[in-house]
Every structure is written in C-alpha cells, then in structure tokens.
Amino acid sequence: MSSGKGLIQRRESVVSCMEKTQLRMKHTYGRLRALVRIILLGGASGLALSTAFGEEIGERAYQTHCMACHLVDVRAVGPSLVYIAQTYPESSLDEFKKWVKNPGKKDPRMIQMPAMGHVSDADLKDIHSFVLNSTRGKTEKGGSKRFPDFVEPKRPLPYVVRGFFPDASPASVAIVMKNKVSVCWDTEICRIRYIWSNSRTNLNNYFGPNKLQVEPYHKELREPLFLTLSEESPEFLGYRLVDRSPEFHYKLDGGVEVRELVKQAENGEIQRHFTASGITEEIKINLSVEGKLVMTSDSGRVQDNWLTLTPSEASQFTLTLNAK
Numbered sequence: 181m182s183s184g185k186g187l188i189q190r191r192e193s194v195v196s197c198m199e200k201t202q203l204r205m206k207h208t209y210g211r212l213r214a215l216v217r218i219i220l221l222g223g224a225s226g227l228a229l230s231t232a233f234g235e236e237i238g239e240r241a242y243q244t245h246c247m248a249c250h251l252v253d254v255r256a257v258g259p260s261l262v263y264i265a266q267t268y269p270e271s272s273l274d275e276f277k278k279w280v281k282n283p284g285k286k287d288p289r290m291i292q293m294p295a296m297g298h299v300s301d302a303d304l305k306d307i308h309s310f311v312l313n314s315t316r317g318k319t320e321k322g323g324s325k326r327f328p329d330f331v332e333p334k335r336p337l338p339y340v341v342r343g344f345f346p347d348a349s350p351a352s353v354a355i356v357m358k359n360k361v362s363v364c365w366d367t368e369i370c371r372i373r374y375i376w377s378n379s380r381t382n383l384n385n386y387f388g389p390n391k392l393q394v395e396p397y398h399k400e401l402r403e404p405l406f407l408t409l410s411e412e413s414p415e416f417l418g419y420r421l422v423d424r425s426p427e428f429h430y431k432l433d434g435g436v437e438v439r440e441l442v443k444q445a446e447n448g449e450i451q452r453h454f455t456a457s458g459i460t461e462e463i464k465i466n467l468s469v470e471g472k473l474v475m476t477s478d479s480g481r482v483q484d485n486w487l488t489l490t491p492s493e494a495s496q497f498t499l500t501l502n503a504k
C-alpha cells in the first residue's frame with residue numbers, strides 16, 4: 181500500500197514538478213517578453229530620442245554651415261530649403277551629400293555654391309532630416325518656381341557678354357555674333373582665344389567652367405599677337421563699342437598702344453581692325469591658327485605664316501578670319 185501511496189505521491193510530485201517547470205517556463209517567457217518589450221520600448225524611445233537629438237544637431241549644423249545662404253522658404257544667396265527638400269527627398273540623401281561636398285552649377289543667376297567638404301557625413305544626414313522636417317507643408321514664398329524659364333533676351337547682335345570660358349582666363353569675354361558664332365577674347369593675353377558655334381537660346385552655355393557645348397572650330401596661339409615687341413604681357417585698358425562691336429584697347433612696353441576692333445562682316449567673315457601707335461620698328465605677327473579658319477592680312481609680307489609689317493603698315497591693318 182505504502183508503495184502504491186508512494187507511487188501516487190511520486191506521480192503527484194512528478195506532475196507538480198512538471199507543472200512547476202511549465203510554470204517556471206511560463207514565468208521565464210513572461211519575463212523574456214517583458215524584457216523584449218522593455219528592449220523594444222527602450223529602443224523605440226531611444227530611437228525617438230536620437231531622432232530628436234539628430235534633428236537638433238541638424239538644425240545647429242544647418243545654422244553653422246548653410247544658413248548664411250539658405251533660408252527656409254525664400255530664395256536667398258542659394259535656393260530655399262523648400263526647394264532643396266523637393267529636389268532631395270528622403271530617398272536622395274546620397275545625392276544631397278554628393279552635391280554639398282562637390283556642388284555643381286545650376287542656376288545662372290546664382291553664384292556657385294562653395295564645396296562643404298568639412299561638414300561630416302553624420303552632420304549632413306542630420307541637416308538633411310532637418311531640411312525635410314522643417315519644410316513639411318511649407319511652400320516657397322513668391323511662387324513655387326525656383327527661377328523663371330529662360331527667355332532669350334531681345335538683344336541685337338553682336339553683343340559682348342562676360343563669363344567663365346574653358347581654356348581662357350577668368351577675365352575673358354564672348355562676342356556673340358550672327359550665324360551662331362561666338363568669339364572668346366581673353367583680356368589677359370589680349371587676343372582672341374577661340375571661336376565656337378553656339379545656340380543663343382541657352383545662355384547657360386556661357387556660364388561656369390566647361391560649359392562650352394561645342395568644341396571650338398577655331399583656336400589661336402597662347403602668346404599675344406604683338407609679342408615680338410615686348411617680353412612683358414600686355415596691359416588691358418578696356419574696350420568700347422563701335423556699332424555694337426567691341427574695340428579692345430591694350431598697352432605694351434615702350435609706349436605701344438594697340439586697338440583691335442573685332443567684327444563680323446556681312447559675309448560672315450571675322451575682321452580684326454588694328455590701329456597701333458608708338459611702333460618704331462618692323463614687327464612680326466604669327467598667323468598660325470588651329471582649326472577650320474585661316475588668318476590673312478590686308479598688308480605686309482607673309483613668309484612661313486609670319487607676317488612682317490613696317491611701322492607705318494602696323495599703324496593700321498586688318499586681319500581676316502575666313503574659312504579655308
């Protein structure tokens with residue numbers, strides 16, 4: 181009997197032991213779930229905290245690095261944050277970072293944005309979130325368009341325009357002529373650099389380095405035309421417009437002054453009318469050019485592409501650029 185009793189007791193104890201284990205397991209699971217919940221909650225609130233914190237860092241970093249040029253809903257030196265948020269949504273963080281570290285040139289009315297390589301990736305991410313959050317529901321004041329569509333100015337040709345041109349000094353100008361001809365005249369070396377064919381409908385062509393869309397069809401030497409007279413580089417004195425065509429004025433050593441009027445003739449050829457004063461010796465001009473045009477002179481003698489002019493010939497002569 182006692183053994184049977186013992187068996188039952190043992191069974192009971194086994195059952196209770198199993199129950200206890202189950203209970204313990206239940207308990208552990210509950211504790212685990214609670215723990216998971218705590219981790220999850222903690223994580224979530226931690227996340228919320230860090231997002232809020234990130235936004236604050238973003239706002240501060242924006243104030244430090246960007247606010248001088250970018251305001252929330254108005255265009256300033258640079259576009260508004262509303263425009264930036266539209267152009268660089270959540271999914272475009274990488275493009276956003278890329279632009280800030282190495283900005284391009286887009287809006288012809290604005291300066292080029294300086295590269296912001298010193299701002300860390302983490303700060304840029306926070307600035308980006310701040311840009312998105314601070315502009316939510318906002319529109320740009322003064323219209324949503326960042327800048328109006330380009331309308332070709334009704335300017336009679338030719339005209340002179342300042343710009344940055346590839347392979348020319350920053351002090352170069354373009355002379356925009358008929359038949360889609362543009363001439364780059366560099367005021368540093370005081371001569372034509374090159375001539376290219378352009379479409380006047382996009383003035384962007386004239387801004388920013390490397391914006392020439394077409395390879396120039398005419399290029400000239402790098403040294404000044406009147407180099408034989410002087411070792412010094414010429415001193416640019418300005419230009420005036422004669423019938424809308426520019427006449428450039430520069431000075432060389434020894435009191436020589438040169439004026440070059442660059443104009444397009446009716447037949448399309450480009451004429452360069454030179455007037456020089458103070459020349460007392462024979463001069464030589466290198467007529468070598470590269471491309472599809474040839475340079476000829478209306479006076480003097482030419483040998484091996486070198487033009488020789490007496491002082492009186494040099495006081496007034498014309499070089500013409502013509503198709504070969």
Ligand code: HEC
Pocket residue numbers: 242245246247248249250257258259264267268276279280284285286287288290291292293294296299307
């Ligand atoms: C010195 C002024 C200046 C500062 C400082 C400056 N920007 Fe700009 N930013 C500009 C200008 C100007 C443009 C417009 C350039 C253009 O369109 O050619 C621009 C354009 C942008 C654009 C738009 C690019 C596009 O695709 O049109 C973004 C994005 C931008 N800036 C982000 C920033 C951020 C982020 C900072 C700070 C880390 C910053 N900028 C600091 C002047 C500045």
